[in-house]
Amino acid sequence: MGVSSYLDLRAATRARDRSLRDKVMSLEEAAKLVTSGEHVALGGCTASRTPFAMIWALIRAGVTDLTVSRSIISTEGDLLYASGASRHIMTSWFSQGIVWGVSKVMRAYTESGRARFEEWSHMAMGLRYRAGAMGVPFMPMRSMLGSGVLDRAEGAKTLECPFTGETLLLVPALNPDVALIHVQRCDAYGNAQLDGLTFMDIDMAMAAKRVILTTERIVSNEQIRRAPDQTKIGFFTVDAVVEVPFGSAPHECYGLYEPFYSHMDLYAEMTAKDPEAGAQAYLERFYHEPTNWAGYLERIGMAELLDARRRGSSIYDD
């Protein structure tokens, strides 16, 4: 994945409609903003604020051959491989979560050479998005040096520092075609206020050429303007706003719901014996058969949803 030309990047930004305008649309309409073969960055990390509703919509829309990047990728990586939506994922860690062990679906696709898992260190992923956000072609850093990860990292280079003579690593900027980010609340223009952990999302939004926000709820612009210090992603980076309650289920959304642990156990069980068939069965049952997002949540189940909400909203009850 090469570094974008600076002038091309600027021109693309200048060509966007950056006015304060209503960007609210449906999941299906937003899915049409993503084209097969593009680089899609996913906000959140591991089991937190994963943009599952948008991933669900893209898989249903039948997009293929995306290059997908994320800080740490969980089950959505399995499903992107299994659906054919992506055969190339860039991340620092890939599995549902340490308590569920190594992803058998990831193993099946990567060990057979049918999909690529391009590994970078966590900080390298972060600094690659940051370089993209800053409009510079790379960032210098001091890890990955000497490791096998560096040997396999496409585009990373070492440099003798012109100031100190030290060996530094330069990691190339990432300017994703699209970033998918799930937030607690934003207005119709895309001013997003994030609670809790922000992961790499702020840099990702600035780096991306387009941003699709899914949000637990849409609030008024007046409410945003009452606390502009809480706005972490600015409207000028955002192209689409989709209101999707429980939009990161079965993962958590800080302060609102925790991960749906029983459902994550179910996924692990379904993919334990025959990972590929299990992932296909999961996609059929939870992605293709429901007619809308509410139908997906119904399949996960009301008891799970209420339990995740109860746990999620009691985090600061002491």
Add this chain to the structure above:
Amino acid sequence: MTTDLAHAGLARADLGVAPAAPAHTASELLAVMSARLLREGQTVFAGVGIPLLAAILAQRTHAPGLTILFEGGVIGPFVEPGKLPPSTNEQRCTRRANMLVSITDVLLMLQRGYVDVGFMGGAQIDRYGNLNSSFIGDADAPKIRLPGTGGGNDIASLADMIVAMKHEKRRFVEKVDFVTSPGFLRGGSSRADAGLPAGGMFRVVTDLGILGFDPESRAMMVLALHPGVSAETIRAHTGFPLPVPDDVAVTEPPTAGELAILRELDPARLYTA
């Protein structure tokens, strides 16, 4: 301190522990021995699992002022007993923290030099403390594709490291299949020569003993054995020549108090089974 331990007083047959010592799992032993290496006032960058448990145990015993960092972007939390997070990126990690920052910024604290100890688990380690969590077999045609580095490479590149892992011959190998997180690379000055002048392996804590690294050769050596473990046993579980001093120290077994805290923290045995 509660001593309400179901298995207290039972001998651990495989290691021949004296009957007076409370029974414990290998994971609990790792957590206790690792916790004792942490010092009051330190800043520790902890991975999920045993490192997380050990850091909380240290907070609740001898190091109440220990500052824990999680790679999710958390500075100084106090995780609630019974609500351990599934990774270092969920809201459970943030309880009573001083500050939340982005992932990139918390990792940059390592690079800036604010972290005393990096602390993580390991799947495979070699004589020079290099860790592999990426590939078993040839990276181009792996027998097993593992989940990868996460923050491991960054932590191991930039901090003094404590690694906690089970001591098995297949995990302690002459040369790792792949260097995911750098130890002392090929020994001697090779780590610094590669552009990593700071940090490096400090201790490896296993269910058989505590290991360190020779200051010159940077090869792994035994510093202490757990009660009932012989030099022969630890060598038999290691895939490379392992120096054991004649007057090697013996660790104090986990106390009932330490084990009680661990069981309160992890009642479901997510990480201590």
